[in-house]
Amino acid sequence: MPEKFYVTTPIYYVNDVPHIGHAYTTIIADILARYHELKGAHTFFLTGTDEHGQKIEQAARSRGKTPAEYSDTISSTFRSLWDHFGIRYDRFIRTTDESHKVGVQKAFATMLAKGDIYKGEYTGHYCVSCETFFTETQITKDHNCPDCGKETQLLKEESYFFRLSAYQDRLLTWYDANEKCILPTSRKSEVVRFVEGGSR
Numbered sequence: 635m636p637e638k639f640y641v642t643t644p645i646y647y648v649n650d651v652p653h654i655g656h657a658y659t660t661i662i663a664d665i666l667a668r669y670h671e672l673k674g675a676h677t678f679f680l681t682g683t684d685e686h687g688q689k690i691e692q693a694a695r696s697r698g699k700t701p702a703e704y705s706d707t708i709s710s711t712f713r714s715l716w717d718h719f720g721i722r723y724d725r726f727i728r729t730t731d732e733s734h735k736v737g738v739q740k741a742f743a744t745m746l747a748k749g750d751i752y753k754g755e756y757t758g759h760y761c762v763s764c765e766t767f768f769t770e771t772q773i774t775k776d777h778n779c780p781d782c783g784k785e786t787q788l789l790k791e792e793s794y795f796f797r798l799s800a801y802q803d804r805l806l807t808w809y810d811a812n813e814k815c816i817l818p819t820s821r822k823s824e825v826v827r828f829v830e831g832g833s834r
């Protein structure tokens with residue numbers, strides 16, 4: 635049996651057109667895929683676009699388009715750029731693809747049935763631009779976003795949470811047993827600390 639090699643880029647966010655950072659990541663993934671293919675591995679190279687989020691809705695509206703129209707345009711800009719660079723991906727996934735929706739629903743239904751998802755409440759300072767919640771200690775003294783500097787909104791909302799704590803011990807054992815499971819090592823320590831912290 636030939637070795638198997640799987641690589642994915644992040645699925646790129648379609649709130650704006652691609653920039654050099656997207657090209658950089660995708661070209662590296664393409665190099666890795668070709669290298670492993672040359673070595674005789676069965677390779678699978680995935681890339682695509684993430685088409686859900688408030689920022690996309692806002693970007694679409696400000697251009698007088700529906701989120702779907704806007705996503706179609708930007709997503710095809712990504713694809714034609716990869717064609718231009720001769721990127722040989724095996725699949726270009728869009729989070730609006732029917733197969734992706736079905737897959738996500740199946741994953742969530744499984745987690746719900748296992749008791750891994752629970753309803754709770756979340757309060758935080760939300761930056762629309764970064765689509766990120768920040769804690770009281772993270773925001774600036776003017777209540778602005780620590781990343782982009784824009785104003786944050788204090789939001790309280792009912793949310794569904796994943797019961798990561800139930801997997802804490804197993805995860806930590808696994809990280810410990812698999813030295814190179816997360817690279818670079820500095821990032822691994824970060825992840826281990828996060829999980830050790832008993833994530834909520």
Ligand SMILES: [Zn+2]
Nearest residue numbers: 761764779782
């Ligand atoms: Zn921000």
